[in-house]
Structure formats: C-alpha cells, structure tokens
Amino acid sequence: MLTTTLHAEDKAILIIHGGAGVRSPEALKKAGETREQIEEGLAKSLLAGWKAMQKGTSADGVEAAIRVMEDSPLFNAGKGAVLTSDGRAELDAAMMDGSAEGTGDGKVNAKRRGGAITGVAHVKNPISAARAVMEMEGSRHVLLAGQGAEDFVLNEANRRKYAIERVENHYFWTDRRLKQIRQPEAEDVRHDPEFVAGTVGAVAVKDGRIVAGTSTGGLANKWPGRVGDTPLLGSGTWADDRACGVSGTGTGELFIRSAVAHDVAARMLYKKIDVKQAAKEAVDEMPDQKGGAGGVIALDAAGNFAFPVSERCPGMSRGYVTEKGEVYVAIYAKDEWKKIEVK
Amino acid sequence: MLTTTLHAEDKAILIIHGGAGVRSPEALKKAGETREQIEEGLAKSLLAGWKAMQKGTSADGVEAAIRVMEDSPLFNAGKGAVLTSDGRAELDAAMMDGSAEGTGDGKVNAKRRGGAITGVAHVKNPISAARAVMEMEGSRHVLLAGQGAEDFVLNEANRRKYAIERVENHYFWTDRRLKQIRQPEAEDVRHDPEFVAGTVGAVAVKDGRIVAGTSTGGLANKWPGRVGDTPLLGSGTWADDRACGVSGTGTGELFIRSAVAHDVAARMLYKKIDVKQAAKEAVDEMPDQKGGAGGVIALDAAGNFAFPVSERCPGMSRGYVTEKGEVYVAIYAKDEWKKIEVK
Numbered sequence: 082m083l084t085t086t087l088h089a090e091d092k093a094i095l096i097i098h099g100g101a102g103v104r105s106p107e108a109l110k111k112a113g114e115t116r117e118q119i120e121e122g123l124a125k126s127l128l129a130g131w132k133a134m135q136k137g138t139s140a141d142g143v144e145a146a147i148r149v150m151e152d153s154p155l156f157n158a159g160k161g162a163v164l165t166s167d168g169r170a171e172l173d174a175a176m177m178d179g180s181a182e183g184t185g186d187g188k189v190n191a192k193r194r195g196g197a198i199t200g201v202a203h204v205k206n207p208i209s210a211a212r213a214v215m216e217m218e219g220s221r222h223v224l225l226a227g228q229g230a231e232d233f234v235l236n237e238a239n240r241r242k243y244a245i246e247r248v249e250n251h252y253f254w255t256d257r258r259l260k261q262i263r264q265p266e267a268e269d270v271r272h273d274p275e276f277v278a279g280t281v282g283a284v285a286v287k288d289g290r291i292v293a294g295t296s297t298g299g300l301a302n303k304w305p306g307r308v309g310d311t312p313l314l315g316s317g318t319w320a321d322d323r324a325c326g327v328s329g330t331g332t333g334e335l336f337i338r339s340a341v342a343h344d345v346a347a348r349m350l351y352k353k354i355d356v357k358q359a360a361k362e363a364v365d366e367m368p369d370q371k372g373g374a375g376g377v378i379a380l381d382a383a384g385n386f387a388f389p390v391s392e393r394c395p396g397m398s399r400g401y402v403t404e405k406g407e408v409y410v411a412i413y414a415k416d417e418w419k420k421i422e423v424k
Numbered sequence: 425m426l427t428t429t430l431h432a433e434d435k436a437i438l439i440i441h442g443g444a445g446v447r448s449p450e451a452l453k454k455a456g457e458t459r460e461q462i463e464e465g466l467a468k469s470l471l472a473g474w475k476a477m478q479k480g481t482s483a484d485g486v487e488a489a490i491r492v493m494e495d496s497p498l499f500n501a502g503k504g505a506v507l508t509s510d511g512r513a514e515l516d517a518a519m520m521d522g523s524a525e526g527t528g529d530g531k532v533n534a535k536r537r538g539g540a541i542t543g544v545a546h547v548k549n550p551i552s553a554a555r556a557v558m559e560m561e562g563s564r565h566v567l568l569a570g571q572g573a574e575d576f577v578l579n580e581a582n583r584r585k586y587a588i589e590r591v592e593n594h595y596f597w598t599d600r601r602l603k604q605i606r607q608p609e610a611e612d613v614r615h616d617p618e619f620v621a622g623t624v625g626a627v628a629v630k631d632g633r634i635v636a637g638t639s640t641g642g643l644a645n646k647w648p649g650r651v652g653d654t655p656l657l658g659s660g661t662w663a664d665d666r667a668c669g670v671s672g673t674g675t676g677e678l679f680i681r682s683a684v685a686h687d688v689a690a691r692m693l694y695k696k697i698d699v700k701q702a703a704k705e706a707v708d709e710m711p712d713q714k715g716g717a718g719g720v721i722a723l724d725a726a727g728n729f730a731f732p733v734s735e736r737c738p739g740m741s742r743g744y745v746t747e748k749g750e751v752y753v754a755i756y757a758k759d760e761w762k763k764i765e766v767k
Contacts, residue, residue: 095678109425111523124442134462177681184658192681192711193682194681195680195681199569200569200616220648221676221677222646222647223676223677223680223681224652224680225647225649225650225651226542226543226570226649226650226651227569227570227649228648228649229647229648229649230649231649232649233647233649233661246755264699276762298594302570303565304565304572304576305566305571305572305573305575306568306569306570306572306573306575307541307565307567307569307577308567308568308569309473309567309571313567313656313658313659314659314681314683315658315659315680316656316657316658317654333566336562336567337538337566337567337657337658338520338535338536338537338566338657339536340658340662340683340686343537343658343686343690344686344690347686347687347690347691347694348690348694349695351690351691351693351694352694352695355738368535398761420484
C-alpha cells in the first residue's frame, strides 16, 4: 500500500470522507499517528466499499465503506469516537437512498427512503443500524433517538434477520479519547478539530441509484442531548437520484441552519448546474468561522464528484474509487490526489 | 366573535395552522366539540400574534400565536397533546429566524438562526423553549433532545432571564387524550387524524424579517424515541428572509424524506417562482398516501402566502391576519375563508 502518483480526472462509483477535523502534522505526531496511517484507513474503506459493490448495491458500498472507518480507531465514529464530558461514546448515523421510483400513487415507500439514529451507546456499527431503520417497514420511521433507537435496532431489527451487533460502551474507547477527557489540559481538547468536525461519510452510485451515509462520534463534550447535523436528513446527509448524494462534515449547527445537504441537490435540480458548482455554492453559502465551517462530499449519478471545504477549513480526509478499483486519497485542503496501490 | 364574510385577496403579517389532522364534523360532535370552537381558537391565536407584533418582532408574533394554541386543549400541542402509549406527553418544537444579515465574514450567528427541542415532558410552552435555544449564544446549539433539552431551558435559559415555565406531565393531559389511551377501541385512536398530523405552526413577517415556528404533541403512540419533522429545521420548519417562512403538518417521515420546508424556499430562490407555486410544488412532490401526506403554510417577505395540502388530505385548520388586524380562518380543504369579527 505504498506507491503514489498524481490523479487523473476520474469518475467515481464511491466517494468518502473521514471528517473535516483534520489534525496538523504536529498533532498527528504527538498522538503517535502518521499521515500514512490515515491514508491507509481511507484506502481500506474505499476498497471495502468497492468490493461490496461488485455484487451488491450502492447501499452495500456505503455501509461497507463506513463500517471500516467506524471500526478503525483513527476516525471519530464507532471505535475511537470522541467521548462526552460524562465519559460515554454516544453515536449518530444516517443513511439515505435517493430512489426516484416513487410515482405519487400512494407507494410512499418507494421514493427517497431514509433512516437515522441519534445518541446510541451500544451499537457497534451505527451505519448498519441507520440502514435497518431505513429498510424496515419502508421508512415508517426515519429518525429514532436514544434508548428507543437501541431497542428498535437491537431487538426489532435483529428479530427480523438483521444482525446489528451490541457492544458495551467501553468498546468505543481508545487511549487517546480517554486521555482527552481525563487530562483535557494536556490534550488541549477544546482545540482538537476532531471535536467539532470529526465525522465519516460515503456516497455511492450504481445503476443510477445513489445512496449516502454519515456516521459520527456524536456529542463531543457538548451539552447533553445536543443533536448535530449527521442524523438529520437534509442537513448532514441527503440523496436524490435525480441530482446527487451528499455527506457533510463540520460544525453541525451551521449545516442545520443552511440545510446544506439538501441545498446541494436543490441547486442542481432547480438551477440546472452541475454537482461541482452546486456543492461549492452550498458550502460557500454557509457562514464561515475560525477553523472553517466544514465541507461536503457530493456524487452524481454519472460519477462526477466534488469535495469542497469552506474557506478557512484546513482540509478534509477524503477519497474516491473508480469502477476499476483505482483508489485516490487526500487530506489537507491543498493536497493533490494521491493514488494508493493496494497490495 | 361571530360575524362571518368571504375573504378578499389579502396580504398577511402572520399566518398559522392548527394541524392537517382535521377531524370530521361527526368526530368533532362525538368529542363534544364544534367547528366554531376551533375557529375561535385559531382567531385568538392570530390576534395574540398580531398584538404582540404591534410593538414586537416577528419572533414575538410567532411565539404568542403558538402559545395560544399550545395552551388550548383543542390542538395537539402543549395542553391537549396526544399521549404516548406509555401515557406521557412528549413535546417537540422549533423556531427559525430567516435573517439574511450574515456576511460570511465570520459573524456566524447573524445568518438564519434556529432552535429546537424534542422529547420534552415538563415544559409548558415548547415554542418558548425553542426560541430560547435559538437566541442563547447565537444558536451555538440548534437541536436539543430529552433531558438535556429540559435541563438547558429550565436551568440555563431561566438563569439568563428567560422564564420558561415547568409543569408536571399531567398538566398536558385532557379527558379526551386519557380516554384515547385508556380505551383505544372506543376512541378508534389509530384512525384519529390528529395522531398522525396534529401540529400547530405560525409564520410572521415584519420589516422584512421572517420567522417560522412549529409545535407538536410529539410521538403519539409511535415507537419510543421516534422523532418527527417538527423539530427538524428544513423538514417541518424553515425561514429565509430572501424567500419565505414555512411550517409543515402531516406525516413527519414524508416531510423529512422530502425536506419539504427547505424545499419551498429553495424553489423560490433557485427557480425564481412565487411562494404559492413553490409551496404547491413542494407539497405535490411528496408521495401522497391514504388520508393525505399533509400540508404547509408559507409566507414571503411581501406578505403573500400559501396553504397547500396534499391531494388526499381532508383539510388543515388555518388562518391569517392582515396588518390592520383582520382575521380569516378555514378548516377543511375546500373551505372559503371566513372572516372572524372579534369582540
């Protein structure tokens, strides 16, 4: 997993982000991590998604890609999620299927399905739980919170042949996260960009069907009960086959107040502009702030993609994979794409 | 409060809805209620909002109008809210201020503020709590859930000169709601339209500043932890001074999956169409269902308004008030506007 080259102007079947909360090279070094580890994590996620899509759907690709990042301690989602001030991991995730098959004839479940969970503490892979909420009963439920969400996915969904794995809360903990809450002075938590913008996401397209998903470590020292943009369809996650799929990462409240994810698709549909311009406009429309508001990833049905970040945002871990399985990644805002050859 | 006439094509400063879950004349009679009581409730709400706006802001108008409906047992919000299967009232509300003053220069708090709460059980007027979340610290928080939301508004907000009133959960209970959960067979709860579409909302404009708000009795026999569209900005509530303010009522999941409230504003901004056409298109775009998907109210900065409901929706309690304080109300889909003279 080593050779690197510059990228070409490709089409993608799957794009991902590992959060706009990129740490500086110095911060990485302090944590005993390297840029190459993050690149490798991104590449593994892309390849897992790509493999899942060979026989599976775009939903399979999104789920597989995000599960890899959830399972990796390098990203603020699943294992390695930030902890609340009360010492718990509380996780959010959403998935949306942009199917445009709905006909308005009462088949309400065919058109743009979605599922999301917020504030779960014992679900190993929140993205799989979000998918179960989306698929069961045709999105009769879209957003479930807290204990009710856990009961639904761990009991109701599992009874129906899903296999959502339950874990104790300490499964999510890592040495770095524990240190962050036990020695906040030493770790300078308040200035850790991952605490405001650590999130992972993916968008995939196959046979014209666009699926988007986002997963995050949640509340991160915020007021208990604070819900960010990740589990909110339209804010942090959106998919519409006629336009694009979007996953966002950044200061959640700014994303909610601009309905950023839906805004990208709306600009494509109503202004008739392409995905690159629509995504850039939607991100630029957000009020920016010190450290940046964040960024989005967006992918249209033809495989065109965009990875805009707000002006003062230092970067966004990101990557894409082509139909042939070629993997490209980047981290900081001005990075060139780096091709990762996987052994 | 009695004389009635047909309406003229007016401009409004404040528009409201009392939910798309309108009951049939027979169901009203069975509950010992009358059409005139609901019309009077709507008129009182409009007048309270109008009065608040004489010296106050559009946010004052929205808050005052919604508080009247929350305090009335006739509407599924605040007192008279539906109860969960566990016998509790759990309330949701949102408010959004469409200010376009943000400049993108880092003054993040000036542009489109919002606040919302979900699953609170002891806040007498949820709309006032949503407003406190919106105004405090410039929308550092937008959405707060459950106990964390209650702690924030009852402790933190009240410490800072807000006066959010705490009540016991049984304050919200009414004979009809208790009967609905204690004798569900007799009351035919599953077919009560208020259980799927009972919500109240308001949009006001003054000096070009548009504010929208929505409040609901919440979960209504649904899976515990289910969050509907009401507290989600972009889904059930939206405001943007450049376009319009929107409040929705209906099957929440359909509103979330179409980002209806934001979609109305996006169509105005990007397609350059007026508020009536944009609101109608956004509602028509939702998949419809038996009993109807629901409806929205929308008001632009010039006072033009729209009250579309989906094709199979029997109606939506609704009303508007002009700058002079003239009050018009309607209930069923095909109703003409009725002018209410208030003593």
